[in-house]
Amino acid sequence: MTGISAWRRLDRAQPLIAGVLALVGLMTIYSAGADWGRQLAWVGLGAITYAAAAWFDYRRLLALAPGIYAGMLLALVAVHLVGHSALGARRWLSIAGFPLEPSELSKLLLVVVMAALLSRAETLSWRRLGIALLMAGPAAALIVTQPDLGTTIVFTAIFAGMLFVAGARPAQILTLAAAAAVTLPLLPVLLHGYQRARLAIFLDPNSDPLGAGYNLLQARIAVGAGGFFGQGWLHGLQGQLGFVPERATDFVFAIFAEQFGLFGSLVLIALFGALLIRVLGSAAMAPDRFGRLLAAGVFVMLLVQVMENIGMNVGLLPIAGIPLPLISYGGSATITTMAALGLVQSVVRRRAWVAHQPPPAAFEGGLRPI
C-alpha cells in the first residue's frame, strides 16, 4: 500500500451515508420517546466496531469460519436453554447484564460462513450446494423454533442471494425452488399461532382492527397521515400519542413517515439505495471471491431488512419482527449492521487500486489546462 494513503483507499461515501442514517435513526427514536441516549451509546459502540472491522483483514475470516460457525450454533442453542422471553418468543441472552440478541448477530455470521464456504471454488458444485444446505439448516431450525419469523426470512434471503451471486446454475436454482415449494405448505404447521394470525391479517387487515390487525392499521394510518411533507419532527398524532405500537423498533418507519412525509421517506429510501449501491460496488471491486461474496452477502442482508421492514410498515408485506437497519432502536442490530459495513470497508480497502478517479494528471503534474 505504499504510495497511496490509507485514507484515499477508503470508500468515504459509505460511512457518511451510514452516519446520516444513524443520525436519522436517533432523531426518530427521540421523537418516539424511546431511550435515545442508550441508542447513541450503541451507535458509538457500533462506530468502534466499524473501525475495528475495517482495519481487520477480512481474509483472516476464511480460517476462522469453522469456529465462527460453531460459535453461532452455540449462541443460538444457548438462547433456547437460558434465554429470556419477550412477547412470547425466546430471543434474548444476558451477557454481563446486557441483553443480547444472537439472532441479529447470526445474520452477519451466516454471511461470513457462507462466503467462506462458497469461495473455495470458482463454481458452485452440487456437492457444495448440499454442504451449504446442511450447514445453514441447523442454524435456521434453531431460529425458526425460537420462534423468529423475521430472522428466518433474512436467513433464507441471504442463503438464496449468496448462492445466486456465487453462480448457482439454473438447474440448481430450480431444484431449490422446488424444494421450497414442497416445504412451504408445511409452514402453517411450523408457524406459531400469532405468526399465522399475522399472515391472515396481512391478507385482510380490517378483519380485526383492534386486535392483531391493530398494529398494521395504525402503522398505515401513521404513514398516510404524514402526507407529502409530514407533520414535522416531534409532531404527528399517531406516533406521539402511542397509537403506533413498537414505535422505536419494528414500526419506527411509520413514525418517521408521519413526521417527515413522502418527501422524507423518499430521501430515506434514496439513502438506503445509495448505501446498497456502495456495498454492491464494493462487491464488484473486491480483490478476491471471498471478499466479493462477503460484500454481496451484506448487500442481501441489508436489502431484505430494508425491504421487509418498510414493506410491512406500509402494508406491502406481512408483519415480521425485522429492524430497519441503523434506524430501529436496538444494540444487537445496530452493532451488527455497522460491523457488516466495516467488513465491506475492509474488503474495499484491499481492492486493486487504480487511479481511475480524479484528480486528473494535469492537475497533479502541474500542467494546467489553459
Add this chain to the structure above:
Amino acid sequence: MIEPGRGIVFAGASSRPRWSLRLVAAGLVAVVALSALAIKLAGLQVTEGSSLAALAHENSVHRIVLEADRGIIYDRHGVALVQNSPAWNLELIPAALPFTTGARQAEIAELAALSGVSPVTLTIAVDEADPYGSLQVGPNLTEAQELALAERLPGLPGVSIARHSVRTYLYPTILGHVVGYVGPIDSTELKMLRKLGYQPDEVVGKVGVEAGLERQLRGVDGWADVVVDARGRAVRTVATHSPAAGDSVYLTIDLQLQLATASAVEAGLVRDHKKAGASVVVDPRTGEVLALVSIPGYDTNLFTHGISRAGYDGLINDPQRPLLNRAIAGQYAPGSTFKMVTAVAGLQEGKITPATLLNCPSYLTYGGWVYHNWAGYSLGYMNVAKALAVSCDTFFYQVAERVGDVTLARYARAFGFGTGKSLEMPGVEAGLVPDRIWKAISCGVPDLNSDACRWTVGDTVTFGIGQSALLTTPLNQAVYAAALANGGRVLQPTLVHEVRDSAGRVIQKLKTAVMSTVPASAFNMAAVREGMREEINRPYNMNYWFRAAGVPADGGGKTGTAQWGGSGLNLPTHAWFVFFAPFAQPDVALSIFVERGELSEVEAAPIGVQIMKFFNAHRSAIQGP
C-alpha cells in the same frame, strides 16, 4: 486517462470494478424493490393521505361533554331541597368495540353480566346507537358494580365509566309534587327544545318545578376537544367551551310549614280512613304558595336513581293515583265553599241585602224537581251571614235563582273559578264554570231541546251551591280564599320567591300579579266575610276544633261537602275547607281537600285547624327572611 507512475499499485490487477451479470441482477432487484416501496408510499401518503390523516385525527381527538351543574332548588329561607350527587354510569362507544363478531359478542355478553342488562337488549341498543357517540348502558352503577367494572376495564375496549351528577331529592315524597323530578330528554321534547341547544343525552325537568323552571335551572353543558393517547388518557386539550351552571331557585315554599301541612293532612286522612287529599296554603297579600301538598305522593328519587319496571307499573296502576298532583290537577266540585260567590253576586246585584231574611226550608221545587237542603227540617228565616254559617242550601237556591246563571258565572270567573292559574309547573288545571253554551256542547245528546242539553233552573240553583258541573282545584280554592281574605283581589299564585344565578346575584324577584278583582263593594264583601267568621265560631260545631287545638277562631272559613258522580240522593262526596286568618288583616289563606270525605266539618276542617296551629306558632319564622 491514467497518470503514469501514480495509479497502478498492484501489478496485474484489473483497473475497473468487475460487474458480473449476477451482481448487476442483484442491483436491479434492489432498484425494483425500493421503487415498489416508493410507489406504495406515494399511494399511501398522497392519494390516501388526507383520509388516513382524518383517521389519525379521529383516533386521537375526542369531544367530551363538560356537564354543567343544574341549579339548586331552595325553600324560601334558603334550605336546599335537592342536591346534585355523583353517580357512575357504564358508557361505551360502539365504534371502539372489537370488529370481529366473536370478540364483540363476548364483550357485550360480559358487559351485560356486569351491568345487569339483558344481552339482547344491549345488542340492539349498540346496533341502533350512533357509532361514535357514547351510549349509556343500564341504570346507575352500584358501588360494587363500579368497582368490579373498573377492574375489568382494561380488557373491555370502548368501555368507560362516566361520572356524572344525578339529582337527589332531599324531601322526595313530601315535596315530590312541588319539586317534581328530572329525566332523560325524550324524542318529542328534543324536537321542541333542540332550538335551545338541547342534546340527545341531556336531562330535563319532567314534572313540578323541575319542569316549570327548566329554563332557569338548566345548566348549559360545555365541551372540550381533548387529544387522547392510545390508552385513552387525555394528553392535552385543544379547545374548550366552559359549562354554564344553572340558576338557583328560591321557592316561596316554607319547608317547615310544608312538613306540618303534609303531616296534618296525612293524620287527618288516617284518622278518617281516607286515602287521598290535598292542601294549598298561600299568602293572601302576595299570592305566594307557602305549602302545597297532595297525598298520596311518591318517591321522586326513584325517577332519577333508577326505578324497576314493576315499581313503575305499580305507581301507574295504583288506584289512588299517587302520580296525580291533586293540588293543581285534581278537579272537583267545590260544593258549599262556593256559596260566598253566590252571596257576593246576590248582594252586589241588589237581589238581597245583608239584612234580607229568606226562609231555609228542607227542600224547594224547581221545574218539577225537588231540591233538598242538607237538613231534613226547616231552619227558619235567616240573613246571608247566618245562611253561610249554617250553610243553608235552600237559601242559596233562592239567591241563585234571583241572580241568574249568566251573572253567577260572571262572578264565579271573577273569583278565579274556571280560569287557569299559571303556577310554575306543568299540569295546572283550570277547573270549570258551566254555562248554557258549555252544556249544549257537552251534553252528548242529539236533541238540543232535551234537559241534558238545555240549561234548566235546576242547573242554576245547584250552581248556586257549588254543584252542577262546577269544578275547581285545591289551588284555585286557596286563591279564592285569599281573594275573600284580601277584599276581592284574585292573585296569580306563584312558587318563585327569587332566582339567583350561579354567582349568587338575584336575577328575578317575587312578582305579585292580580289576575282579576271581584266587582263587589267593601260593604258587601264584609257581609260575606262576617258569615265566614260566624261559621267557625258557632258553638258545639266547628268552633270545637279550634278550642280543642287551642287555636283562636280568628278568621273566616267555610266547609263544603260536594257531591259527585251524577245526580240524585246518597251520592259520594268530597270534603272541602277554605279558611283565612286573622280576620282583620289576613296573612294566610288555605284550602283543604279530602277525597271521598263525607263530613267536611269533621274531616276537612280539623286539618286546617292543625295547619293554623303550626302557622300561628311559627308565624314570624315563616314570614321572616
